[in-house]
Amino acid sequence: MPVGESKGRAEIYATVKAEWFRLFTSKEIGEALEKLAGKEASLDPGEQALVQRTRSIYQRSKAIPPDLFRTFNEAKSKAYSVWVEAKEKSDFKIFQPALEEIIGFVRKFAELYGYDKNPYDALLPDYEPGMTAENLKGIIKPLREKLVPFVSLLRKQSDQPDETILQGHFPEELQTKLSLEALRVIRYDFNQGRLDTTVHPFTISIGPDDTRVTTHFLPDKLAPALFATLHEGGHAIYDQGIHPTMKWVYLDSGYSHGLHESQSRMFENMVGRSLSFWKFFYPRLQGIFPYYKNIQLKDFHRAVNTVKPSLIRIYADEVTYNLHIMLRFEIEEALLKGEIEARDLPGLWNTKMQEYLGILPENDAKGVLQDVHWSSGYVGYFPTYMLGNLYAAQLFVAAKKEMRELEEEITKGNFKNLLAWLRAKVHSFGYVREAPELLREVTGDGPSSEPWLKYIKDKFGKIYGIS
């Protein structure tokens, strides 16, 4: 997008958002839902889930007075600009009043939506319907207890991967070739999409059958663009597989962001950073970048799986990523309960960074100000990143159980069966089914950190030579 369009685009987005709110609170939707009440059994499972999702979004939207919705949108727009400035100047104090205002709104929303025990439960349905704060805490506790010492153990190993082999000179046209090849292999459908470049990679559906992915090339680093492509490719494959009806529905909240993220994480990490995938893909990479003909597959695979605590969430590796999320969840929950206030954030942030990751941000920009989410009114969103990782492991384990040949297929670059399985079990219910219910049906278990922990310990135990 040209720079000069930012104001126009913001107005367009606000208009669409207001229209979305108007539609989801309209008499027509209410009447349609009433008509459908009790008759849902006659619908197919996808339609049932769509009705359920619509009912839930309708009821939540109705709880918010239109004026409050409007002033919230204005506050968010202001808070975002203030956050940009505060981050540039690395000064939390600049952001604090705007953040206080956002928290005020979010607390009000929690009261309007209503909840049983924990105000956090009132916000979760926007991002992860069916999930509760208690569930999250049940998931996080064992995860934190096992993950923090495991990261320490990895860091203590004498034989660390050599990341420098991922640096060099990688011309954009060759990186493009590599990214396109990776997307083709994982069966991203170019008939219904394309790859473009951007500053911060994302996936966007321009129309019902036009789901585009973007990536960002660095001239001196190989890994960031390739894994961003695989990540966005996973998101896109999910969108390309959803029920045709859902392709015409604009939803930016009220569905499981965790399930969406599970698909990006599966293709970025469980597939994209697996030895099986690289057994197939490494010769292709070597064909494009002959430099790697002198580097062993094993060393390359270790390099793309380097574990190293980072200050910045978006640069975190597969193992430490979830620790960044726990920290944010704990802060958000305490904020909503009124146990802490905005002014307490920088201190609390740094304490927890030290505790979970053993590193301390040298300034607010690299600490509490790093993420855009709160300035955009997203409180309750962060856990979905962690859940994405966990769900990905749960689903991948289930897929392997049902398809004994899967690992073997991946070493041959054959993703036909995996895609068909994901289409049938996950994608076709995209945006409509709640994650806990879907996971129970597909994996036999609700959201859990066990499969992910096991996967991480197995994989990185091998890579780091821990027996």
Next chain:
Amino acid sequence: MPVGESKGRAEIYATVKAEWFRLFTSKEIGEALEKLAGKEASLDPGEQALVQRTRSIYQRSKAIPPDLFRTFNEAKSKAYSVWVEAKEKSDFKIFQPALEEIIGFVRKFAELYGYDKNPYDALLPDYEPGMTAENLKGIIKPLREKLVPFVSLLRKQSDQPDETILQGHFPEELQTKLSLEALRVIRYDFNQGRLDTTVHPFTISIGPDDTRVTTHFLPDKLAPALFATLHEGGHAIYDQGIHPTMKWVYLDSGYSHGLHESQSRMFENMVGRSLSFWKFFYPRLQGIFPYYKNIQLKDFHRAVNTVKPSLIRIYADEVTYNLHIMLRFEIEEALLKGEIEARDLPGLWNTKMQEYLGILPENDAKGVLQDVHWSSGYVGYFPTYMLGNLYAAQLFVAAKKEMRELEEEITKGNFKNLLAWLRAKVHSFGYVREAPELLREVTGDGPSSEPWLKYIKDKFGKIYGIS
């Protein structure tokens, strides 16, 4: 756009179009126009023109029963697919029934809109408000009488330009550089747009401040992409300069397409194919393609101004282009009056091609089936291409009269004053003012072929060595 999206995009477009129709026939618009009646004098000239334009579109839209509008859209969609097939097979007979249906609709519209003398007058306001068939005929008659023999005269000259110097090997990244440089020179605003590639070049406004241009690179030809870029650049400069209010209005008919085209033609031809422009731009081209260091500016300039009758309108040169339009206008007018029927078209087409251009299409695909317009329901559109050429000359003559230094500025690549003049006189009234009125105000004269004829005779007389 990915191929698989075509159906989805068509549905999106149809939805927007239906919404456009609904809005322009809504009670709210009617009431707003009533309220404004008689109070227009208190508005600024741009607002006055906007009210006038809205009133005209409202009244015309109200004349069409919604059901007729819907069935017409369906017929167009069908006719377009049939036309694609007919053109592929080069068989007019395949297209004839669909064309008859379209003509039936268009004749009905003419009756519903109403007219005094000529049914063509009922259709013109969609594409060129303020223009009449009689005006057009008054413009075309002298044009045809002088142009046909002038083309013959040019073709008889012994010293023809050497077009082969425009062939060679032109890598896309270098052509991109050249196109970007050309757009920068003519002051296309990259802060509010960008250049992309496509099959058939076009300009599109994605948002209020995001007017994008596209071009199409051929690896072995230099001219097509460069002049397409300048052409689309002219369209885009017009859109970038319109009144801010108009940037939020979606109009695909009911405004002067001729004025829009005048801007693309001015930058493609009056500027882009002028010796003054190339005095400045040729060294830049030589910098990118050093091959041209061995070719004289004069020979290059002659090459890009080669006159050679072509079967296909879109490949026509600056001089013969208008002859293609006259032929189409005469056929459309006779069709609407019922003097001829669809079945007569292939014969009539070929007769007129022979008469005006001295060449005969070897098949329907290269003749009567070449253009998409009729299959899309556009009858009355073609004259705006010719008017674009004529208006461009009228405006360019007026600009030179008011800015004595303009020619000199162009040889220095300085387009600041020309752009400011166009902004003030033409662009700021974009989409709202009628061309005849605007031209009278800016040039002192209504639409006329005289300035264009004089410009053509002067320019090509020199190029072809006719004293």
